[in-house]
Amino acid sequence: MTVAxxxxxxxxxxxxxxxxxxxxxxxxxxxxxxxxxxxxTDGIVVPGGFSYGDYLRAGxxxxxxxxxxxxxxxxxxxxxxxxVCNGAxxxxxxxxxxxxxxxNRSARFQCEHxxxxxxxxxxxxxxxxxxxxxxxxxIAHGEGRFEIREDRLETLEADDRVLxxxxxxxxxxxxxxxxxxxxxxxxxxxxxxxxxxxxMPHPERATLPDVGGxxxxxxxxxxxx
Amino acid sequence: MTGYTATVTVRLKHGVLDxxxxxxxxALERLGFELEDLRSADRFEIDLEAADADEADERAGEMAxxxxxxxxxxxxxxxxxERE
Numbered sequence: 001m002t003v004a005x006x007x008x009x010x011x012x013x014x015x016x017x018x019x020x021x022x023x024x025x026x027x028x029x030x031x032x033x034x035x036x037x038x039x040x041t042d043g044i045v046v047p048g049g050f051s052y053g054d055y056l057r058a059g060x061x062x063x064x065x066x067x068x069x070x071x072x073x074x075x076x077x078x079x080x081x082x083x084v085c086n087g088a089x090x091x092x093x094x095x096x097x098x099x100x101x102x103x104n105r106s107a108r109f110q111c112e113h114x115x116x117x118x119x120x121x122x123x124x125x126x127x128x129x130x131x132x133x134x135x136x137x138x139i140a141h142g143e144g145r146f147e148i149r150e151d152r153l154e155t156l157e158a159d160d161r162v163l164x165x166x167x168x169x170x171x172x173x174x175x176x177x178x179x180x181x182x183x184x185x186x187x188x189x190x191x192x193x194x195x196x197x198x199x200m201p202h203p204e205r206a207t208l209p210d211v212g213g214x215x216x217x218x219x220x221x222x223x224x225x
Numbered sequence: 226m227t228g229y230t231a232t233v234t235v236r237l238k239h240g241v242l243d244x245x246x247x248x249x250x251x252a253l254e255r256l257g258f259e260l261e262d263l264r265s266a267d268r269f270e271i272d273l274e275a276a277d278a279d280e281a282d283e284r285a286g287e288m289a290x291x292x293x294x295x296x297x298x299x300x301x302x303x304x305x306x307e308r309e
Contacts, residue, residue, distance in 0.1 A: 057295060064292060093295065100297040107244035147241060147298050181242060 003028040003043035003223050006071065006087075008062045013048035013085065013204065020207035020216075021045070026223045033067040037074065043223045044071055048085030048140070048202060058101065058143040059089030068094045080124055080195045080222055085141055088188070088198035097191040097198050098156055099148035101141075105181025109142040113213075114179050114201060116187050117167040120160060123194045128218030134171045135215035137201040139179060144200040146182035146189075153183060163197055164188040195222075226274040228308035231285030235294045235301045236266040269293055272308065281305045 003021055007014045007030045014030050021028035028045070031038060052061035062068070068090070075081045075096055083091030089101045104110055113136055121131040129135065148156060156162060165185040168177040173185045180200075188199030203216030237243050243265060250263040271288065275281035285303045294301040 056292070060292065060295070092297075098297075100295050102241075102298055103244045105242065105244055107248045145242070149297060152297075181244075 002038065002040045003045055004031040004037055004041045005029065005045045005047055006031055006033055006067060007047070008033050008049070008051035008065065010051040010053055011047050011049035011086070013087075013202065016202075017045045017047045017084070017204045020204035020220055021223060023208055024217065024220055024224050026220070028223075033062070033065050036067055037070045041074065042079065044074060044079060044081045046071070046081070046083040046087030046090050047204075048087055051086055051090065054143070057089075057093070059086060059091075059093040062086075062090045063093030072096065075191060075193065075196045078193065078195055081191070081197075082125070082219070082222070083198035084202055084204065085139075085144075085200055088200050089143060091191075091196075091198035096196055097189050098152050098161075099146055099183075099186070099189060101143055101200060102145050102147055103143050104141070104145050104179075109140075110144075110179055111140040112138065112179065114139050114187075115167050115169055115171075115177065116164040116201060117171050117173060119162045119165055120190075123163065123190065123197070124222035125163060125197045125219050128221050132171060134167060134169065135206075135218070136213055137203055137206040137216045139201045141180070141200055144180040144182070146184075146186040146200075148183055148186075156189065157184070161190040162186055162188075163190055164199060164201070226276060229273055229275055229278060229281035230306050230308050231271045231273060231281050232304045232306070233269040233271065233285055233289050233293055233301055234266050234304075235269070235289065235299050236264065237298055238300050241298050267293075278305045278307070
């Protein structure tokens with residue numbers, strides 16, 4: 001499997017994603033957005049960063065680049081697609097998943113480790129975990145507060161499309177454990193297909209043992225299947 | 226064709242938390258101002274040529290739909306004025 005890590009001007013986690021995937025034995029390469037997806041693309045990561053300087057809204061400009069139409073088409077045909085951090089913002093803006101990520105409740109950029117509760121273990125992203133598992137991964141964002149229309153949240157939860165929620169070290173989903181004020185503590189969601197996911201925390205920064213913590217490996221293992 | 230300025234105002238939907246506005250309000254209060262509430266909005270002034278005001282309005286609305294606003298969190302309004 002060759003995973004395309006889509007690079008926009010201002011992406012800055014593209015190398016990290018390639019290194020983390022390579023560490024797991026997955027063939028991954030950076031792809032400049034204007035070059036389009038390579039023909040042999042079997043998986044897609046939209047990495048973190050500050051594409052287009054976060055002008056207008058985080059992810060708004062990148063989401064409307066032509067490559068995202070290719071990413072949407074690939075996602076619809078079953079290619080695994082993961083958006084992380086700015087990639088999650090781009091994914092929401094591009095309609096890969098429902099909802100939006102906007103300014104943190106604190107109005108500050110937050111860079112810290114958080115705990116996530118695995119809400120579903122029957123997806124490619126969470127097959128390495130059990131439902132209810134608590135994993136520790138870093139966040140680094142100023143616009144990570146998940147917002148969604150109330151009726152759409154009901155649908156999202158009824159369809160069981162919440163992948164991760166912010167929780168405390170014991171797995172309790174509380175307001176204190178919610179770093180950015182996300183609606184219903186949502187940290188990551190699935191798209192129309194379970195092969196499409198976006199999340200604000202960084203699994204690729206919790207994959208290489210030498211940078212502290214490997215709890216995020218399971219998410220990227222979706223590409224190793 | 227006539228020159229118009231279409232002003233698109235993009236606001237957070239009622240009830241959506243606005244941490245930037247809250248921070249700004251607190252900063253004003255620290256300066257000694259008394260206020261009850263503060264809302265912020267983005268305003269885009271778009272100069273364009275159109276056959277009439279309706280067409281200018283429609284095109285600016287399309288720009289808001291496609292890019293300027295995110296329907297999950299935003300409402301927007303368009304006002305069109307003929308340019309001098």
